[in-house]
Every structure is written in C-alpha cells, then in structure tokens.
Amino acid sequence: MQVFITGASGWIGTALTKELVTAGHNVVGLARSDSSAEKIIAAGGSVVRGDMSDHDVIVEQAKQADAVAHLAFTLDFSKFGETVENELRLLTKVAAALEGSGKAFFAASGTPMVAGRAAQESDVMDGSGPAGARAATAKAVLALAERGIRSGLVRLPRTVHAEGDHGLIAMLVGFDRQLGVAAYVGDGQNRWPAVHRGDVGPLFRLALEKAPAGSVLHAVAEEGVPMRQVAEVIAAKTGLPATSVDPARMGPFGELVGGDQPASSAATRELLGWEPTGPTLLEDLEAGYYTS
Structure with a gap:
C-alpha cells in the first residue's frame, strides 16, 4: 500500500513509518519543517511539505494513497478548540474526496474515562474527561464509514512510553519538580x-491493512497503572517525596493526574491478533528515561 501520514515526524508517526516500511508499504509523510522532513526520511518515508491548515495538500495526498493515518495532535491544552475545529473542516473535505473509495482512514484518539470500570472499545466518547475534547473529531472519523470509507479509530492511552518520550509522563515529572514533590491525587489508587511505543506501530499497521470500517481499537497494553506507584518510582529516581496534592495545584493537568481512567484492549486483541510485548510503564520509569 501507499500510506499517507499526518504527524509522521512525531513520537508515534516515526514508529509507524518504520513499521510500515519494514512491512513493505510506501509512506508519504506531511512535514511542516526541514527538521520534520529529516525525521520522516530517516524513518524510511518520503515527504510532502505542509501543515494541518493545508487542507488541499492533505486531501490530494489522501486521494493518491491507499490508506491514511491521521496522527497530528497537539499537547497544548489552550489550543484544543482550535485544533478540533480545523480537523472537522478537514474531515468534511476528506469525506467528499474519498467517498465510495473503500480506502482506509484511521485516526489517533484517546481512550475514554468510564466511571467504575475499564473503558471498552464499544464505549462512546461523550466529550467528558481528559480525552473528551476530541470527541467531535472521533465521531466525524467514524461517520466516514457511512460514506464508503474504511475509517476507524486507534484510541491511545494516557501514556505511550519509551526512551525519548516527551509526553504526559515527562510533563508530570516536570510538574513534580516545580512543585517539589512526586505528586499523586487522593490515595493515588x-x-x-x-x-509501549514499540507496540503502537504494529497495531496501527494492522488497522490500516485489515480492520473493518467503523472499528474502534484500543492500543492498551496495561489496563491501569496506579498513579501512586508512578509517583513512588519518580520519587525514588529524583529524591522528591511522594506526596498527595490538591489537583488544583497542577492546573488543567490535575484532572489527568487525578482521574481514574483504566481501559481494556480485549476486543482489539481478539479482532486483530495484536499482542503487546514491550516493557511496562514502571519499567521505563525505573530505567530512568524520564528522570535523568
């Protein structure tokens, strides 16, 4: 296949590019800068220049490709609204361009938070909780299946961890250092x-290759790691005391740190035969990847 990837130079995008190239597929990645282009090329892909505001470029590449992986995302909490509005405009254009083609279009999303139990693939994102800001985008992606596009979601957990990660766990360690404690909320349970990052590429590849239209997949290896355990390892590696804090001290990030949000991937594993094999989150923390 020829696969077009937005966010191809990112944490997950480079891993997916390497996975697809190894499997014999051709990858074209969207790059907004020279440094992004270099990362995509180093991973084995080719480059088209542009960013997520360049809708005409993206739609044209989607038309030329057999499959699209939409990974572009921002961790800037102040720009979620702007990001979602732009994505929705883009998806309207993608729907018109790819209608009836049967081409794959899978987007990254987040696992939802469900009160009292682990979130399952069948749970609908309702706009609440830490991942809810992109509920409208997720709904629009799934709606592409009604237009003859093999669309679906790969829902990612709160942390896709590995050496070199600058995501939410790295942000948590940064907050901890500012606060002077290895923070958890309440009793930390x-x-x-x-x-692990190395397990996400294979799942996304399987989705692009063969997941049915309308699939919702969970890229979850560990259903739920207690945040007090995370704080205790951070404390051991940094010398900060592990301490319960008021989530308000962490601003918008406090809801993420304090929410109970386990997620299951049982249905995903059964559907696609995906079996994660990478190190656990605590093992990567113990290795010092986030605290050195």
Missing part, C-alpha cells in the same frame, strides 16, 4: 492505561 486511580489508574492510567499505558502502552
């Missing part, structure tokens, strides 16, 4: 789902 609330849980984050997790997956």
Whole structure:
C-alpha cells in the first residue's frame, strides 16, 4: 500500500513509518519543517511539505494513497478548540474526496474515562474527561464509514512510553519538580492505561491493512497503572517525596493526574491478533528515561 501520514515526524508517526516500511508499504509523510522532513526520511518515508491548515495538500495526498493515518495532535491544552475545529473542516473535505473509495482512514484518539470500570472499545466518547475534547473529531472519523470509507479509530492511552518520550509522563515529572514533590491525587489508587511505543506501530499497521470500517481499537497494553506507584518510582529516581496534592495545584493537568481512567484492549486483541510485548510503564520509569 501507499500510506499517507499526518504527524509522521512525531513520537508515534516515526514508529509507524518504520513499521510500515519494514512491512513493505510506501509512506508519504506531511512535514511542516526541514527538521520534520529529516525525521520522516530517516524513518524510511518520503515527504510532502505542509501543515494541518493545508487542507488541499492533505486531501490530494489522501486521494493518491491507499490508506491514511491521521496522527497530528497537539499537547497544548489552550489550543484544543482550535485544533478540533480545523480537523472537522478537514474531515468534511476528506469525506467528499474519498467517498465510495473503500480506502482506509484511521485516526489517533484517546481512550475514554468510564466511571467504575475499564473503558471498552464499544464505549462512546461523550466529550467528558481528559480525552473528551476530541470527541467531535472521533465521531466525524467514524461517520466516514457511512460514506464508503474504511475509517476507524486507534484510541491511545494516557501514556505511550519509551526512551525519548516527551509526553504526559515527562510533563508530570516536570510538574513534580516545580512543585517539589512526586505528586499523586487522593490515595493515588486511580489508574492510567499505558502502552509501549514499540507496540503502537504494529497495531496501527494492522488497522490500516485489515480492520473493518467503523472499528474502534484500543492500543492498551496495561489496563491501569496506579498513579501512586508512578509517583513512588519518580520519587525514588529524583529524591522528591511522594506526596498527595490538591489537583488544583497542577492546573488543567490535575484532572489527568487525578482521574481514574483504566481501559481494556480485549476486543482489539481478539479482532486483530495484536499482542503487546514491550516493557511496562514502571519499567521505563525505573530505567530512568524520564528522570535523568
């Protein structure tokens, strides 16, 4: 296949590019800068220049490709609204361009938070919780299946961890250092789902190759890691005391740190035969990847 990837130079995008190239597929990645282009080329892909505002470029590449992986995303909490509005405009154009083609279009999303149990693939993102800001985008992606496009979601857990990660766990360690404590909320028994970066590429590849239209997949290796355990390892590696804090001290990030949000991937594993094999989150923390 020829696969077009937005966010191809990112944390997951480079891993997916390497995975697809190894499997014999051709990859074209969207790059907004020279440094992004270099990362895509180093991973084995080719480059088209542009960013997520260049809708005509993206739609044209989607038309030329057999499959599209939409990974572009921002961790800037102040720009979620702007990002979602732009994505929705783009998806309207993608729907018109790819209608009836049967081409794959899978987008990254987040696992939802469901009160009292682990989120399952069948749970609908309702706009609440830490991942809810992109609920409208997720709904629009799934709606592409009604237009004859093999669309679906790969829902990612709160942390896709590995050496070199600058995501939410790295942000947590940064907050901890500012606060002077390895923070957790309440008794710290609330849980984050997790997956190693090396396991996400294979799942996304399987989705692009063969997942049915309308699929919702969970890239979850660990259903839920208690946040107090995370704080205790951070404390051991940094010398900060592990301490319960008021989530308000962490601003918008406090809801993420304090929410109980486990997620299951049982249906995903059964559907595609995906079996994660990478290190656990605590093993990567113990290795010092986030605290050195």
